[in-house]
Amino acid sequence: MFALDSPTMISRERILEAAARVYAKHGFRGATTRLIAIEAGVNEVTLFRTFGSKGALLEAVLTHNDTQFEISKLPLRPVDPAAELTSWVGRNLDTLRTMRPLLVHTTSEVDERPEAAKFACEGRHHAHDELRSYITRLQAAGLAAADIDVGTSVVMLVSSVMGDVMGRPMVPDVYPPMDEAAMRYVQCFLRMIGVQKNKSIAANKKQRSRIT
Amino acid sequence: MFALDSPTMISRERILEAAARVYAKHGFRGATTRLIAIEAGVNEVTLFRTFGSKGALLEAVLTHNDTQFEISKLPLRPVDPAAELTSWVGRNLDTLRTMRPLLVHTTSEVDERPEAAKFACEGRHHAHDELRSYITRLQAAGLAAADIDVGTSVVMLVSSVMGDVMGRPMVPDVYPPMDEAAMRYVQCFLRMIGVQKNKSIAANKKQRSRIT
């Protein structure tokens, strides 16, 4: 056996990162072992000795990037929905943008390489759950309307984020400016779920007492 | 030369359709000329004689499918936004679902095969324009709020449609039931752009006169 910080690990890391880059550029079939080896500055044989096969290597790449990615959280006790959501959407946009190449290739290869499915789906699922439970909390706190279609609204915001990340590089002119995107999506979303503008917990309390 | 309905055309069509199927399954690199020839029930040589090269063939496939696809229209004079939008979204969902495999592969190959870009983008662009101008008409008719972020709202609905088509096969459980999807997206969208429920031209006139 070998220790965790043995020289092998150096090669291993370098190969993994190189493979990720090459795969992001060319997809599975385009990511030849020769290309990866060159990109890693490593002999092609080392690659097979370390990972066994091209398939195993690229699977390792995916699980590696999968475990590194941590879904960002929304506050348990909502205070300022607009600010909190804008920050959350912004963070997701940033992370997803860096993973776009990997995502777009895995999605197109799910049919032929089922092990790619987990990577392509999991993040989206988590984001969905996180957002959904946050909206429920908003409703419980009286910050969002009670009669909205929570599931669909959530899908629409998540789709908007994904759509931005996936589509902007191809059709840049239809999207809101990149630095405003998060804010814009959230503003529209808030209207959709019945949150008035600039309505924080404090403002909400005032308004509620005025109404009743 | 040859007439348009010469025997060649038969082969040509068969090859084009077979190529579309194989490409939809396996992507560019996976769509080998052998596979396509077998799928078309045609000798591989015929394929090269007719299209010259694999690249040219698959480019022909894309432009073929591109010209066949006609973007569905929204009415010039909006009467019942909910119904009109639901029908439009539904039609788009249906068409896009059939094109999903082609779309997902072209998007992942845009970097390496720029001619795929047009196919991957154009439809989305058209849908966007169509929806945008419709919303503007809604506003002009007093059927939608005036203070909304039209561009962003439109992006969000279009993204939701794309997201549904792309994501549902992979993460089916987060989306609204397929037969309700169009209606649900539109309901949420209407709220986002300030259209009250069941507000048609007639109802709108009544309400407006009541207010003023």
Added chain:
DNA sequence: TTTGTAAGCAAGCAGGTACTTGCATACACG
């Protein structure tokens, strides 16, 4: 010093891939 281990290097193998060539067949039109 001995031994084990990670890595490089050169060569090769078996199969696949895009594409070509030469030749045979079938059919349509004059």
Added chain:
DNA sequence: CGTGTATGCAAGTACCTGCTTGCTTACAAA
């Protein structure tokens, strides 16, 4: 009938791809 055209078939070329083998070098621990 003869001629052109579309297609099939067999074979081959040049290259690429994943993967293997045999051998060498360098270093590190016992």
